[in-house]
Amino acid sequence: MNKLVLALLTIGLLAGCGSKKKNAGKDTFTFEDFRQLFTQAKLPYKLTPEALREKLPDSVAIPQELMKQFLVDTLGKSDFPEGTVIRFYPLAAIDGAAVNYFVVKAVGKTTSTAYLCFLDKKGHYLNRLAVAKVDEKKDQHYFSIDSRQVVKITNETELSPGHTAIREDFFGVAEDGKTTLIMTNTSGDATASQIFNPIDTLPAKHKLSGDYLSGETSIVSIRDGEDPKSFLFFISFSKDKTGCKGELSGTGHFTGTNKGEYKDKESSCGIAFQFAAGRVSIREIGGCGAYRGVRCFFEGSYSKKK
Incomplete structure (x- = not known):
């Protein structure tokens, strides 16, 4: 049975049997079930603009109830215009040394954004980082994680035809999910309009x-x-x-x-x-x-x- 179909059926059962769920003291749809919705990936990992643009069927979108249960229900709220209908898709789950990484794709009307969510080893949500974005413009923002678990976010901004400014931000991730900007490389000083x-x-x-x-x-x-x-x-x-x-x-x-x-x-x-x-x-x-x-x-x- 499709894992997302199983998730939807489970949510329906939980909604109809709220009192039984409280008495049981345990969610039927477990964190391991949620994890299985994601493609299991290994380091190094890279999400390309082409992969972020790829259209995914609505049938694999993560239900809002599962987002709230295992991640956070406000994901994407500050990055999309108010009133935008956002669909979330599971991309990759990666085991790290200090934290585990979950790559989630958020799709609005004209923009797709990727978030790197950090969870501890017990499956508790810690933090997230907006790591990639594609829209109707030619600018591109994508990311990768190397074998040392350094997160690199690359921003490509077209200044003129054939001339692109590139900025690379490198982040470290601590056990509590906090990120630290380690260094920045640019192909030239980015102006405020290029940030x-x-x-x-x-x-x-x-x-x-x-x-x-x-x-x-x-x-x-x-x-x-x-x-x-x-x-x-x-x-x-x-x-x-x-x-x-x-x-x-x-x-x-x-x-x-x-x-x-x-x-x-x-x-x-x-x-x-x-x-x-x-x-x-x-x-x-x-x-x-x-x-x-x-x-x-x-x-x-x-x-x-x-």
């Missing part, structure tokens, strides 16, 4: 939403949150003198008319945002070393792009 902004297409109706720039290689992007008191953000910077780089995204909350704050639930990392006259200033209010180099900080003033 892969995962929230670029999301709504920006709030008066403070927009893209704030500092030089040609640093950006603070602000987008509308789920309610007037919250906002989504993406920060990417590169220091010319030291070569130090950093990148962070998440959901912040307004603490005043022109003030906002972000606190990482998994670490001490925090960012304070101060908005004023078409500018935003940021500063760390906690240690964010997992998201930047050791010789720099999330700080500085950025001007709003018109």
Whole structure:
């Protein structure tokens, strides 16, 4: 029997026998059943843009109930426009030394994104990283994991016909699922307009939403949150003198008319945002070393792009 069909039948039985499930104290559809939905792969592993573009039948899509049970039901929420119907597909399951990796494909109306989900050895979800993206544009974002379990995300941006800028970000993954940017290689300094902004297409109706720039290689992007008191953000910077780089995204909350704050639930990392006259200033209010180099900080003033 098809594994996805079995999953759907199991969910239906659980929905119809809720009280029996509670008494049993154990889900009928186990984590091993969920794991079997994925192709078992080994390191090194690479997901190409062509593989991400490949259309998969709806019959193999992961039901939302299983996403919520074994991964997280908010996967893709901050990377697709509000109201987008997202279908999730299982691509690969890979055993690692510290964590296990699950590659999940998320498909919207015009965009396909891949997430690398980190689970501990007992099958508990830890974290995820957006690692690949293809859409109607010619730009491509794809990834690989080498035998040392270093994750490499490659961003190819077409600057002009026959001229492409390439940026490679290398990440390490800890036992708790936290990722650390190890180094970045580029075929030339990427400008702010060439940086892969995962929230670029999301709504920006709030008066403070927009893209704030500092030089040609640093950006603070602000987008509308789920309610007037919250906002989504993406920060990417590169220091010319030291070569130090950093990148962070998440959901912040307004603490005043022109003030906002972000606190990482998994670490001490925090960012304070101060908005004023078409500018935003940021500063760390906690240690964010997992998201930047050791010789720099999330700080500085950025001007709003018109």
